[in-house]
Amino acid sequence: MILKAGDYKYKKYNCKYLVVGTGAGGSVAGTLLSEKGLDVIFMEEGSYFPTSSFTNKVGDMTAKLYRNRGISPLIGKPLVALAEGRCVGGGTVINGEGLFRTPKWILEEWRKKHGLEGYSFSNLERHFEIIEKNLNVEAKSISNEKSTNLDSKKLIEGAKNLNWRTEFVPRAAKNCQYINSCSIGCPSGAKQSTLVSYLPRALKAGAKIFSDCRVIKVNHSKGLAYSVIAEINKEGKKQKIEVQFDYLVLAGGAIQTPHLIKKSRMSKNAGKNLHFHMNVKVVGCLKDFVYAEKGTMFPVQIHEFENEDCYINTSAMKPSYLAMSLATHGNEVIDKAIKSSNKMVILNTTMRVKSKAHIYSKVGKNPLVWYKFDHSDLSRIKVNIKRMCQVLFEANAAEVYLPIKGMSLTSLQNLDGLIDKIKPGDIDISTVHMMASCPMGADPKKSVVDLNGNLRGMRNVLITDASILPTSIGQSPQETIMAMVHEVMRRHFER
Amino acid sequence: MWLGVIKTITLHHLNEIDVYQENKSQYLDIENDVYIFVVEGIQNLPIFYSLPLKVYSSLLGVFLFKKGNLSKLYKIKIPFFGVLNKLIKSLILLKLFDEFSISDINKDNLIQEQ
Numbered sequence: 001m002i003l004k005a006g007d008y009k010y011k012k013y014n015c016k017y018l019v020v021g022t023g024a025g026g027s028v029a030g031t032l033l034s035e036k037g038l039d040v041i042f043m044e045e046g047s048y049f050p051t052s053s054f055t056n057k058v059g060d061m062t063a064k065l066y067r068n069r070g071i072s073p074l075i076g077k078p079l080v081a082l083a084e085g086r087c088v089g090g091g092t093v094i095n096g097e098g099l100f101r102t103p104k105w106i107l108e109e110w111r112k113k114h115g116l117e118g119y120s121f122s123n124l125e126r127h128f129e130i131i132e133k134n135l136n137v138e139a140k141s142i143s144n145e146k147s148t149n150l151d152s153k154k155l156i157e158g159a160k161n162l163n164w165r166t167e168f169v170p171r172a173a174k175n176c177q178y179i180n181s182c183s184i185g186c187p188s189g190a191k192q193s194t195l196v197s198y199l200p201r202a203l204k205a206g207a208k209i210f211s212d213c214r215v216i217k218v219n220h221s222k223g224l225a226y227s228v229i230a231e232i233n234k235e236g237k238k239q240k241i242e243v244q245f246d247y248l249v250l251a252g253g254a255i256q257t258p259h260l261i262k263k264s265r266m267s268k269n270a271g272k273n274l275h276f277h278m279n280v281k282v283v284g285c286l287k288d289f290v291y292a293e294k295g296t297m298f299p300v301q302i303h304e305f306e307n308e309d310c311y312i313n314t315s316a317m318k319p320s321y322l323a324m325s326l327a328t329h330g331n332e333v334i335d336k337a338i339k340s341s342n343k344m345v346i347l348n349t350t351m352r353v354k355s356k357a358h359i360y361s362k363v364g365k366n367p368l369v370w371y372k373f374d375h376s377d378l379s380r381i382k383v384n385i386k387r388m389c390q391v392l393f394e395a396n397a398a399e400v401y402l403p404i405k406g407m408s409l410t411s412l413q414n415l416d417g418l419i420d421k422i423k424p425g426d427i428d429i430s431t432v433h434m435m436a437s438c439p440m441g442a443d444p445k446k447s448v449v450d451l452n453g454n455l456r457g458m459r460n461v462l463i464t465d466a467s468i469l470p471t472s473i474g475q476s477p478q479e480t481i482m483a484m485v486h487e488v489m490r491r492h493f494e495r
Numbered sequence: 496m497w498l499g500v501i502k503t504i505t506l507h508h509l510n511e512i513d514v515y516q517e518n519k520s521q522y523l524d525i526e527n528d529v530y531i532f533v534v535e536g537i538q539n540l541p542i543f544y545s546l547p548l549k550v551y552s553s554l555l556g557v558f559l560f561k562k563g564n565l566s567k568l569y570k571i572k573i574p575f576f577g578v579l580n581k582l583i584k585s586l587i588l589l590k591l592f593d594e595f596s597i598s599d600i601n602k603d604n605l606i607q608e609q
Binding site: 057058059060062063068069070071072073079081318319320322323324327328330331332334335338339363365366368 | 508511512513514532535536539540541542543544578581582584585586588589590591592593595
């Protein structure tokens with residue numbers, strides 16, 4: 001049963017387990033609980049959009065599926081645009097469907113520095129296998145594709161000329177239709193978001209989903225949470241409901257979870273050390289036709305620089321994305337790019353950075369997120385812009401547009417001189433991965449969540465989302481979140 | 496006042512985009528659709544983002560009224576104008592190319608390929 005705004009007949013509801021959030025973490029936790037025969041309610045701030053409602057219109061779908069149309073600002077210099085999902089299925093509905101096992105060395109770092117015993121690669125491997133089976137994950141070669149993913153083939157060609165290692169991306173998809181709509185809700189249902197994988201299982205097992213329902217406060221007393229107050233926005237009129245529970249599972253994501261915790265005065269340490277990945281894009285106009293819209297978001301990645309936690313791949317391609325990637329350039333550049341869109345390629349580097357953010361929750365209903373730019377990140381950004389330019393020219397680019405106002409190149413000749421002049425405020429940076437705002441750890445002073453996923457100071461509150469990761473990981477965190485949640489739930493059931 | 500400024504900046508960008516100029520006659524009310532998308536985008540932001548943007552836009556409105564046109568605004572450097580301009584431009588671009596048939600725009604490329 002899925003309730004939408006307008007379906008809420010009562011002011012009070014109750015359940016055994018209340019799961020706040022339906023993304024990668026919440027859906028796994030709620031599904032495992034409901035399949036144990038437990039009474040589960042999911043609460044989701046966003047609306048429910050079935051696969052049949054997804055269209056090819058970027059603006060419309062972004063307004064429906066993303067918080068603040070995908071341009072929530074992270075305050076700092078430069079401003080960073082954060083794209084965050086807000087719908088039933090959360091971020092899994094709008095991500096690139098790349099599922100990566102947590103790098104072994106990251107898990108080792110977590111064990112040594114944060115005391116995460118029992119979360120080693122061998123401990124999590126069984127969970128990775130289950131998740132990959134559930135979501136049909138496969139690293140499929142594109143070598144035999146003749147008319148699809150030509151932009152990624154060009155990426156391979158460029159990387160090969162530079163002797164850089166590439167790998168096919170393990171993707172969660174069944175019968176992909178190559179329509180490059182991963183980031184606006186897959187209209188074919190091929191992408192195995194939680195909307196089409198975990199949540200239907202939970203519903204089948206008897207769970208209920210309350211959509212259009214934003215939890216604004218957790219009521220608690222003496223270390224025991226007992227109910228939440230949620231707001232339903234029905235045609236501009238706000239209605240409040242209360243849901244009582246025995247156990248609360250928070251999975252609203254790395255920004256909303258600590259915000260709710262702070263608003264409800266459950267922990268002072270939540271939201272203090274938010275990690276994020278920076279994404280920087282370079283756009284290339286090739287001499288050949290690549291029809292980048294015919295393909296998938298990123299079937300291939302350059303892994304040559306994985307020891308630096310930097311990964312280069314093609315990005316989502318729609319005319320709107322192409323134009324937005326060039327928003328710092330003049331309108332004449334956008335015109336030119338749109339008219340040649342069949343030859344355009346957008347490359348993106350995802351990188352782990354030292355800059356950290358902080359969540360401020362004292363004023364208003366929404367969190368304010370600001371960050372301090374760590375200047376050591378500037379050189380990493382510059383190096384990766386240079387790498388993207390190199391690979392594009394090796395792939396036969398005629399012109400390359402940098403993520404800096406008015407900066408473009410027709411050869412690599414002047415690149416070093418141009419890059420040297422770049423200041424942090426000049427660069428167009430975005431992010432889609434936020435983590436570690438309620439880190440798990442053995443030390444109560446340095447962590448918000450204990451090794452079993454329990455919020456410290458509370459006896460019946462679990463956290464099961466990206467916020468419990470002790471640090472960022474460099475890659476898309478979906479599989480890491482899911483594996484951590486599988487382990488947290490295993491421990492919970494054991495007790 | 497702030498809505499007037501948002502509309503002026505939106506129109507400024509739309510008028511600079513040739514693809515829009517060449518194709519707008521085929522689409523009903525596209526200018527208004529894009530403008531509404533931009534306004535809703537700003538209004539739906541949390542209040543501590545949307546309120547300063549509205550106040551700032553209103554102040555710009557006073558400035559525009561005195562100076563007479565927007566092009567001067569792009570020539571002189573006004574603090575934070577770049578942020579507002581980029582936000583509006585991003586929202587315009589997000590919506591605009593949903594409406595246009597890109598295969599029509601790219602027909603020259605397709606002819607070249609054949």
